[in-house]
Amino acid sequence: MANAARPFQVLVLNQISELGLQRLPAGRYQVGKSIDAPDAVLVRSADMHSMDIPASVQAIARAGAGTNNIPVKVLSARGVPVFNAPGANANAVKELVLAGMLLAARNLPGALRFVESLDPAAPGLDEQVENGKKPFAGFELAGQTLGVIGLGKIGCLVAHAAIQMGMNVLGHDPEITVDAAWSLPSQVRKAASVSEVLRNAQFVSLHVPLVDATRHMVNADNVRLMKPGAVLLNFSREGVVDDAAVLRALDSGHLGRYVCDFPSAAVLRHPKVIALPHLGASTREAEDNCAVMVAEQLRDYLENGNIVNAVNFPAVSMARESAYRVGIANANVPNMVGQISTAMAHAGLNIHNMVNKSRGEMAYTLVDVDSAVSDDVLETLRAIDGVLAVRYLPA
Numbered sequence: 146m147a148n149a150a151r152p153f154q155v156l157v158l159n160q161i162s163e164l165g166l167q168r169l170p171a172g173r174y175q176v177g178k179s180i181d182a183p184d185a186v187l188v189r190s191a192d193m194h195s196m197d198i199p200a201s202v203q204a205i206a207r208a209g210a211g212t213n214n215i216p217v218k219v220l221s222a223r224g225v226p227v228f229n230a231p232g233a234n235a236n237a238v239k240e241l242v243l244a245g246m247l248l249a250a251r252n253l254p255g256a257l258r259f260v261e262s263l264d265p266a267a268p269g270l271d272e273q274v275e276n277g278k279k280p281f282a283g284f285e286l287a288g289q290t291l292g293v294i295g296l297g298k299i300g301c302l303v304a305h306a307a308i309q310m311g312m313n314v315l316g317h318d319p320e321i322t323v324d325a326a327w328s329l330p331s332q333v334r335k336a337a338s339v340s341e342v343l344r345n346a347q348f349v350s351l352h353v354p355l356v357d358a359t360r361h362m363v364n365a366d367n368v369r370l371m372k373p374g375a376v377l378l379n380f381s382r383e384g385v386v387d388d389a390a391v392l393r394a395l396d397s398g399h400l401g402r403y404v405c406d407f408p409s410a411a412v413l414r415h416p417k418v419i420a421l422p423h424l425g426a427s428t429r430e431a432e433d434n435c436a437v438m439v440a441e442q443l444r445d446y447l448e449n450g451n452i453v454n455a456v457n458f459p460a461v462s463m464a465r466e467s468a469y470r471v472g473i474a475n476a477n478v479p480n481m482v483g484q485i486s487t488a489m490a491h492a493g494l495n496i497h498n499m500v501n502k503s504r505g506e507m508a509y510t511l512v513d514v515d516s517a518v519s520d521d522v523l524e525t526l527r528a529i530d531g532v533l534a535v536r537y538l539p540a
């Protein structure tokens with residue numbers, strides 16, 4: 146916790162855009178790669194599952210979309226929110242997916258290798274080019290069907306762009322949000338299952354998070370449903386596709402290409418795999434957007450206890466009307482608010498404003514009181530069964 150003598154300590158595990166770091170002003174924040182007792186961790190894709198996360202950590206900020214590199218369940222049990230940056234890198238990924246479709250449809254990797262193999266000093270270069278280009282003739286995207294699995298921030302943009310390029314789009318997302326459904330072009334047809342998408346699309350692009358339900362979403366059982374010569378695009382996560390099954394489908398000649406952002410040892414150097422080094426979100430714009438969004442959310446949490454875009458907490462924001470605020474993460478069970486307000490009343494604290502919201506098993510309570518809160522009261526709150534974390538946030 147910061148105080149006059151000690152700024153908030155933020156441990157940074159990956160390269161984070163300078164624009165984002167500037168949102169954590171020096172003086173109030175100390176940000177670095179080696180910090181002993183951090184209040185918060187700023188991360189991109191570093192694997193935090195094997196990390197010993199210090200007890201001092203009150204928040205994790207993921208400057209990006211996917212949180213499968215973070216032990217979210219463990220942190221929830223500690224009352225620690227995990228923030229991410231929904232949509233902040235979606236355009237970057239969409240553009241790379243379009244590039245992936247074009248790389249596959251026009252045989253561009255092979256064509257580039259052919260051009261690189263030409264000797265500029267050799268006679269008859271023009272003739273070599275014209276004779277050598279024949280194996281790389283491709284096909285156009287317009288008129289083809291693209292299946293999009295996962296119609297969130299990225300999937301929706303990919304669907305839009307494909308429609309604008311003259312493709313037919315088939316979408317599947319059993320948990321689509323109302324906002325996403327509203328944002329989709331009316332031409333997008335709805336598929337009831339992953340199988341329906343695989344059966345009917347020439348291109349299939351995956352845009353789901355990696356969770357238990359999506360692990361090996363494309364596997365040995367269903368890859369054979371894909372159209373002969375179809376192209377599978379995975380800019381989601383390595384584990385969403387069973388690499389071995391996809392390689393077998395490529396080797397048998399059934400699947401045309403596998404375009405992915407995750408060059409695992411299994412897929413590396415396969416002639417029908419186009420693998421990129423996890424570049425989806427690596428644009429100046431996306432890196433700035435993600436870092437700025439998540440740094441602002443982190444700051445609002447550390448200083449005011451407000452919660453915006455946490456993947457494991459409800460959204461809770463309350464305007465500051467009092468200098469004395471307490472933030473309480475608690476289990477979503479009966480009588481928590483009653484016990485919290487009773488403890489405050491016994492200490493003679495008058496509640497000025499209070500919000501309590503829940504999401505799944507987690508609840509979060511923000512309380513503004515009219516006078517300073519003592520350490521004894523904070524300890525009493527921490528001792529309530531079901532309370533996971535208590536933070537005192539004097540203005």
Ligand SMILES: NC(=O)c1ccc[n+]([C@@H]2O[C@H](COP(=O)([O-])OP(=O)(O)OC[C@H]3O[C@@H](n4cnc5c(N)ncnc54)[C@H](O)[C@@H]3O)[C@@H](O)[C@H]2O)c1
Pocket residue numbers: 210211212231232234235238294295296297298299300317318319320321322325352353354355358359380381382406423424425426427
């Ligand atoms: N390659 C990259 O650099 C890069 C960049 C950004 C995101 N990603 C990956 O892409 C994922 C999606 O990102 P986003 O910003 O669109 O997230 P998002 O949360 O906006 O969208 C994910 C969508 O997947 C849907 N979904 C979940 N389970 C599903 C299932 N079983 N079947 C079909 N749909 C399902 C959800 O309902 C949601 O609409 C991220 O979780 C991350 O793993 C990769």
Ligand SMILES: O=C(O)[C@H](O)COP(=O)(O)O
Pocket residue numbers: 189190208209210211212234423425426427
């Ligand atoms: O989930 C994401 O946002 C992407 O995979 C980006 O990862 P990166 O921040 O490591 O580029």
